[in-house]
Amino acid sequence: IEAAVKAAREAFPGWSSRSPQERSRVLNQVADLLEQSLEEFAQAESKDQGKTLALARTMDIPRSVQNFRFFASSILHHTSECTQMDHLGCMHYTVRTPVGVAGLISPWNLPLYLLTWKIAPAMAAGNTVIAKPSELTSVTAWMLCKLLNKAGVPPGVVNIVFGAGPRVGEALVSHPEVPLISFTGSQPTAERITQLSAPYCKKLSLELGGKNPAIVFEDANLDECVPATVRSSFANQGEICLCTSRIFVQKSIYSEFLKRFVEATREWKVGIPSDPLASMGALISKAHLEKVRSYVKKALAEGAQIRCGEGVDKLSLPARNQAGYFMLPTVITDIKDESCCMTEEIFGPVTCVVPFDSEEEVIERANSVKYGLAATVWSGNVGRVHRVAKKLQAGLVWTNSWLIRELNLPFGGMKSSGIGREGAKDSYDFFTEIKTITIKH
Ligand code: NAD
Numbered sequence: 352i353e354a355a356v357k358a359a360r361e362a363f364p365g366w367s368s369r370s371p372q373e374r375s376r377v378l379n380q381v382a383d384l385l386e387q388s389l390e391e392f393a394q395a396e397s398k399d400q401g402k403t404l405a406l407a408r409t410m411d412i413p414r415s416v417q418n419f420r421f422f423a424s425s426i427l428h429h430t431s432e433c434t435q436m437d438h439l440g441c442m443h444y445t446v447r448t449p450v451g452v453a454g455l456i457s458p459w460n461l462p463l464y465l466l467t468w469k470i471a472p473a474m475a476a477g478n479t480v481i482a483k484p485s486e487l488t489s490v491t492a493w494m495l496c497k498l499l500n501k502a503g504v505p506p507g508v509v510n511i512v513f514g515a516g517p518r519v520g521e522a523l524v525s526h527p528e529v530p531l532i533s534f535t536g537s538q539p540t541a542e543r544i545t546q547l548s549a550p551y552c553k554k555l556s557l558e559l560g561g562k563n564p565a566i567v568f569e570d571a572n573l574d575e576c577v578p579a580t581v582r583s584s585f586a587n588q589g590e591i592c593l594c595t596s597r598i599f600v601q602k603s604i605y606s607e608f609l610k611r612f613v614e615a616t617r618e619w620k621v622g623i624p625s626d627p628l629a630s631m632g633a634l635i636s637k638a639h640l641e642k643v644r645s646y647v648k649k650a651l652a653e654g655a656q657i658r659c660g661e662g663v664d665k666l667s668l669p670a671r672n673q674a675g676y677f678m679l680p681t682v683i684t685d686i687k688d689e690s691c692c693m694t695e696e697i698f699g700p701v702t703c704v705v706p707f708d709s710e711e712e713v714i715e716r717a718n719s720v721k722y723g724l725a726a727t728v729w730s731g732n733v734g735r736v737h738r739v740a741k742k743l744q745a746g747l748v749w750t751n752s753w754l755i756r757e758l759n760l761p762f763g764g765m766k767s768s769g770i771g772r773e774g775a776k777d778s779y780d781f782f783t784e785i786k787t788i789t790i791k792h
Contacts (some may be wrong), residue, residue, distance in 0.1 A: 352522040354483070355510035359479040360528060361454040362507025367449045369424045378385050380502040386416045388412035388498065392491055393658055394464065397624040398488040399723050400462055401633035401674075401676065402587050404625050410456050411464045418467040418792070425775040426475040427780050437721035441791045449477030450554060452572035454529040456520055456544075458536045459485035459635055460590040460698075466492055469533050470509060471599065480509050483523055486515045487635055500676075506636075507649075516540060524548050533781070534558070535592075538722075556771035556781050558763060560696040561724030564717040566707075566739065567608055569601040571729035573633040575751065577608070581615045583727060583753040585680040589700040591645075591724045593747070593754060597693055598704045601711050605706040611660045612704060616680050623672050627764060633676045640676040643699030646692050647681055650703075655686040694720050710739060718744045723765030727753050745770070 363467040366374070385392065391406040392415075402411070410696055455469040466484050473480050484492035492511050499509050503748040512519055520540075524532055525547045534544055535558040548555060564579050567573075583595040600608045614757030634640045647661045657663050660681030668677060680700040686692055707713040718727060726745040730736050740748040749755065756762070761772035771781060 352512055352526060353521060355481045355512050356452060356526055356528050358510055360509035360722070361483055362505055363449075363451060363479045366474075366479055366505060366508045369477070370439050371475075374477065375423040375426055377502060377504055378419045378426075378471060378475055380673075381499060382416050382419035382423065383505065385412070385495075386495040388494075389413070389416070392494060393496060395490045396463060396488075397632070399488050400459065401624060401635055403622075403629050403632045403700055405627060405629075406587060406632075407517070411461055412451050414461075415463045416744075417526050417758075418462065418464070418471045418679065421775075422471040422475040422778070425759070425779070429776075429779055441789055441790075442640070443787055443789045446786050446788060447476075448786070450531045450655055450782060451478060451721075451783055452529050453480050453782060454523045454526070454532045455480060455482040456516075456523065456532065456534045456536065457482070457484050459487040460587065461594070463491040463495065464493070465535050468773065469535070472773075473533070473658040473782050474504075474508065476779055476782035478782055479510075479525075481510045481512060481523055481573065483512050483514070483516075483519050486513070489513050502731070520544075521547060524553075525551075525767040527551055528534075530554060532556070534726040541769070549731075556763075556773070557769040558592070558619055558699065558771075558773065559724070559769040560722060560762060561769060562597060562599045562696055562720045562722040562767050563593060563727075563745070564599055564692060564725040564743075566713050566717060566729065567598065567604070568710075568728075568730035568732070568735065569589075569603045570731040571604075572731060572751070573604070573608060573611060574730040578610045579753050580612065580727070580729075581619060581680075584702040585616070585631055585700045587700070587752075588634050588659035588661055588678070589680070590635065590698055591696075591754075595700075595727060595753070596697060596702050598702060599707045599717060600704060601713075602706045602708055603670045609658070609704055616682055617659050617664065618788075621666060621668070621677050621679055623669065623675075630681065631700060633679060635678055637708065639699070640678060643678060643697055643701060646695075646697050646699075647683070650683050650690065650692045653686065653690055655690070656684050658684055664731050668688075688716055688719060710735065713737060714742045720748045721767040724768035725749070783788050 396407040398403040453473040533555040624632040660679040723744040725747040762774035
């Protein structure tokens, strides 16, 4: 980290004084090279993380390419403000300057996607970067280093440091010459980062976990809602911060929804990541698999029912893969809102389905957890959709859909799901300092 800080500080004057157009050209060059190596990166990401190759090919790597292209373009379009006070003979305007050396820390679930979602805006705004990917998924970050060199990123502008959180992450967070930390990961780690960075009053962006509700009203179109909610619960093995893990269904359609949801979940094939028919691959690690399974055990001990998946259905895998960290998508019912399965982030292929009576009741129950990242609302009633979306304590609410992103708009969570937002304007604001200048004329 010391060596990286030195390199990043030395590179800062040169990189920050380049025009946005020049920086944009370099970012576009990175995007082009990454796109040309898409298959190679997708194969590596899938092997490293356990996700299906299909998902790495269609989501992780294309989105990483898009991250560079998006910020290469958006950096060209920022303007500043100017106001006048003629009666005092002066005008005021704002300027933005890059912050300096940006510390970026990312998790293992969408390794290259989330790393580049930080590197691209930080570089575009003129900062130099020290990035620490998760120690569990280092391969595509390593491959990216080579590609950044090839794209002509000057030495010292992006420094990727590999290593474990308590050692490398803490050295970065507590380094006095790194004034900004952008972190995506778990809430307990965010607490530690907040403590370590507090003495320096660092700029902090924290993108954390969720306990995301899906609310299904009786007028929902179940033909669309059921498959979308299976996907929102189990995509990437349920290892996406935006995954649904509490499904509230209005009582009048509860039985029908549950029947169809369990049937559709059973159709989700768990397979080796290269299997083109697999919807889910392997979980990240043995420790994580055991943690996810322990939640199912706790639910059973509390008297809940497991409708499909873990302990109920049989996992069918080739003999040589049976020791892998695979788990069936699991649906739990008859569980209380206070249960840890309904309040804690499991971050695996486990979701709970519970009934509700009224709109007011479900809003209160959906909001009753400490997290506030994302929610989905399923209803054909346009008034209800607007009303409920506004009252939910979540930074992102999808209605009759899931995971449709508009990169310009703010992304992030409320409550324990984080502080700060990411997006075109929000990331630019975060990765720059603003100053107001008053001119007396
Ligand atoms: P984690 O908090 O264990 O680790 C995240 C990163 O922080 C890793 O690089 C890790 O090495 C580093 N780290 C760990 N301890 C550290 C310390 N003491 N100081 C500095 N850095 C440290 O999280 P994870 O298990 O890798 O990721 C899963 C979590 O990430 C889930 O909670 C998930 O919801 C969250 N997540 C949130 C978003 C979002 O955008 N809100 C996106 C993806 C994942």
